[in-house]
Amino acid sequence: xxxxxxxxSRQFGSGGRSIGHKLAERLGFAYYxxxxxxxxATVTGFAPEYIEEKGEYAPNRSKLSYLFTTVxxxxxxxxxxxxxxxxxxxxxxxxxxxxxxxxxxxxxxADYILRDREDTFNAFIHAPTAYRAERIxxxxxxxxxxxxxxxxxxxxxxxxxxxxxxxxxxxxxxxYDICLNTAAIGEDNCVELLYRIVKGE
Numbered sequence: 001x002x003x004x005x006x007x008x009s010r011q012f013g014s015g016g017r018s019i020g021h022k023l024a025e026r027l028g029f030a031y032y033x034x035x036x037x038x039x040x041a042t043v044t045g046f047a048p049e050y051i052e053e054k055g056e057y058a059p060n061r062s063k064l065s066y067l068f069t070t071v072x073x074x075x076x077x078x079x080x081x082x083x084x085x086x087x088x089x090x091x092x093x094x095x096x097x098x099x100x101x102x103x104x105x106x107x108x109x110a111d112y113i114l115r116d117r118e119d120t121f122n123a124f125i126h127a128p129t130a131y132r133a134e135r136i137x138x139x140x141x142x143x144x145x146x147x148x149x150x151x152x153x154x155x156x157x158x159x160x161x162x163x164x165x166x167x168x169x170x171x172x173x174x175x176y177d178i179c180l181n182t183a184a185i186g187e188d189n190c191v192e193l194l195y196r197i198v199k200g201e
Contacts, residue, residue, distance in 0.1 A: 003121040003198045004029075004102040007110040009162075011171070012154035013132030013147075015182045015190075016125035017106055022191045024104040027198060032097055033106040036090075039097075044089045054083065055090055056107050056158060087165050107158075111176060112166040123194060124176040131183035 006023065010016020017033060024031035040055065041048045080088065087109070094113050097103055098120070105114075111122040127135075133147035143150065162170040173179050178197070180190045195201075 002200065003119055005098050005114060005117065005120040006104045006194065006198060007114060007120060007122045008104060008106045008125060009111055009122070009170075009176065010107070010125040011127065011132065012151055012158065013136040014125045014127040015135065015187045019125055019180075019182070019187055019190050019194070020104045020106045022187070023194050023198075026191065026195055027102070027104070030097075030101060030103040031106075032094075032103055036093060036097065036105065036108065039093050040086070040090050043093065044086065046086065051086065051090075055086055056161060109162055109165055112162075112168060121178075121194075121197065122176045124171060124173075124179045125182060125190065126171065126179060127181055127183040 006020070006027075006029070008016050008020040008023075010019075020033065021031055023029075037048050037051050037055070040046070040051050044051070046054075090108050091113050094105060094108065094110050097105065098114055098117065111120075114120045129148060129151060132151055136150060137147050145153070159170040162168070168175050171179075178194075180193070182190060185193070
């Protein structure tokens with residue numbers, strides 16, 4: 001099987017974004033993360049900062065997050081809430097990017113959006129809390145919140161967002177072609193393994 005699109009879903013702090021970038025460079029594929037945000041900003045008129053946060057995270061960790069953002073209010077974009085409109089436009093951009101050529105796409109429900117394509121390989125990157133906590137402090141520094149709370153909040157909002165728009169369980173192995181633990185394997189070995197899969201080696 002020749003794969004020309006790789007989607008990377010990931011727990012916060014697991015190294016998924018770094019793995020996606022390194023894999024794209026090694027394969028010579030286009031890499032869509034911040035660039036995807038810029039393209040969505042262009043078509044929606046939303047600020048990139050807004051899309052960066054709202055395009056992948058629910059308003060809070062409650063499954064009722066989206067209910068509270070829409071109940072009692074009129075749709076703001078083509079009869080939709082801002083959240084639904086943003087997802088719809090992100091979906092359109094991701095489908096267009098997949099048609100353009102070989103690429104690695106990080107996050108934003110791309111695994112679900114491209115689920116019907118046979119040329120797509122979906123990876124989920126994860127790691128134990130202690131590993132991820134040490135990594136985010138090393139990379140991003142300390143904050144008022146403990147690293148464990150930062151991880152819990154980010155992943156909680158990401159999970160609610162994914163499950164709201166896909167109806168599937170975020171991080172469940174059956175939704176991906178492979179799940180990789182960076183603490184056990186190492187980022188570079190994850191890149192190597194994904195590279196060999198894509199190249200059919």
